[in-house]
Amino acid sequence: MADTKRFEGYGVLVTGAARGIGAAVARRLAGEGARVLLTDRDLPEVDKTAAALRDEGLDAASALCDVADQTAVDAAVAHAVDLFGGLDVLVNSAAGCTPDAPRFEDDSDAAWARDIDITLTGARRCCRAALPHLAASGRGAIVSIGSVNGLQDFGNHAYSAAKAGLASLTRTLAGHAAARGVRVNLVVPGTVRTSAWEGREDAIDGLAPLYPLGRVGEPEDIAAAVAFLASRDAAWITGTSLVVDGGLTAVNTGFHTVVHHGGATA
Ligand SMILES: NC(=O)c1ccc[n+]([C@@H]2O[C@H](COP(=O)([O-])OP(=O)(O)OC[C@H]3O[C@@H](n4cnc5c(N)ncnc54)[C@H](O)[C@@H]3O)[C@@H](O)[C@H]2O)c1
Numbered sequence: 001m002a003d004t005k006r007f008e009g010y011g012v013l014v015t016g017a018a019r020g021i022g023a024a025v026a027r028r029l030a031g032e033g034a035r036v037l038l039t040d041r042d043l044p045e046v047d048k049t050a051a052a053l054r055d056e057g058l059d060a061a062s063a064l065c066d067v068a069d070q071t072a073v074d075a076a077v078a079h080a081v082d083l084f085g086g087l088d089v090l091v092n093s094a095a096g097c098t099p100d101a102p103r104f105e106d107d108s109d110a111a112w113a114r115d116i117d118i119t120l121t122g123a124r125r126c127c128r129a130a131l132p133h134l135a136a137s138g139r140g141a142i143v144s145i146g147s148v149n150g151l152q153d154f155g156n157h158a159y160s161a162a163k164a165g166l167a168s169l170t171r172t173l174a175g176h177a178a179a180r181g182v183r184v185n186l187v188v189p190g191t192v193r194t195s196a197w198e199g200r201e202d203a204i205d206g207l208a209p210l211y212p213l214g215r216v217g218e219p220e221d222i223a224a225a226v227a228f229l230a231s232r233d234a235a236w237i238t239g240t241s242l243v244v245d246g247g248l249t250a251v252n253t254g255f256h257t258v259v260h261h262g263g264a265t266a
Helices: 020-031 043-055 070-084 109-137 157-180 201-206 219-230 253-261
Strands: 011-014 035-040 059-064 089-092 141-145 183-189 241-244
Touching: 011 020, 011 070, 020 035, 020 043, 020 059, 020 089, 020 219, 035 043, 035 070, 043 059, 059 070, 070 109, 089 109, 089 219, 109 141, 109 157, 141 157, 141 219, 157 183, 183 219, 219 241
Parallel strands: 011 035, 011 089, 035 059, 089 141, 141 183, 183 241
Antiparallel strands: none
């Protein structure tokens, strides 16, 4: 558990919080004193995750919320406001990612629409519902979870386009919300060991050598960055994307391997 208490008295809503990065964010912010509403479209699992946090002595509640449904999003935000008497932080972690078809032409319109709807429009729905409450808080912050897929080609066309769109929405909403006292930022993870990689454990282990810092990420690596951007430590930061990827996108590992270990002269 974190040894600082930056979120004492804060009310926080996290989407996609049943597992993975969303769950780690909820645990981190609650560990720093926040009251957290964990939401997910998987109610049994988000109930379990919140109960586990309560067993650790943390202030955590859970609710069903599919970010594809504006009515459900509005209800979840209203529920958080009821619970906490307001809302200080929104964390958008829910996303949808459909594997690409082998040929680009065979990707379905339905899969494209679904990934964009959950990943980009879902975050917009949550921001729209939460913004008036975040503005009333006086210390409101939104942190969304992007992806290195929004920066480079790692496959997954629709998901990648949605994550790039989320970086743009982060900037434009930051511009709008600044005058209302709300900061809006994005954390951009590289590969993180979560259930999103279930059944592909060999692949995730095989990716470690591509990471200059020698390993893939853990959900806690991302939660620490979210906590920073949501906190008053980041009081003068808005509209930014914080890349948390072990150096993946900054360092051209393939180039270094060839030049320094493969005998090429560059
Ligand atoms: N794991 C990675 O390698 C990685 C890398 C970069 C970015 N990310 C991003 O991190 C975030 C969390 O991913 P994760 O790896 O923890 O995934 P995960 O699969 O472990 O958890 C995602 C959670 O989101 C929930 N969810 C999915 N669709 C939803 C919807 N429509 N409404 C509400 N909840 C929904 C799922 O039920 C699940 O509990 C996502 O935005 C993802 O794109 C993950």
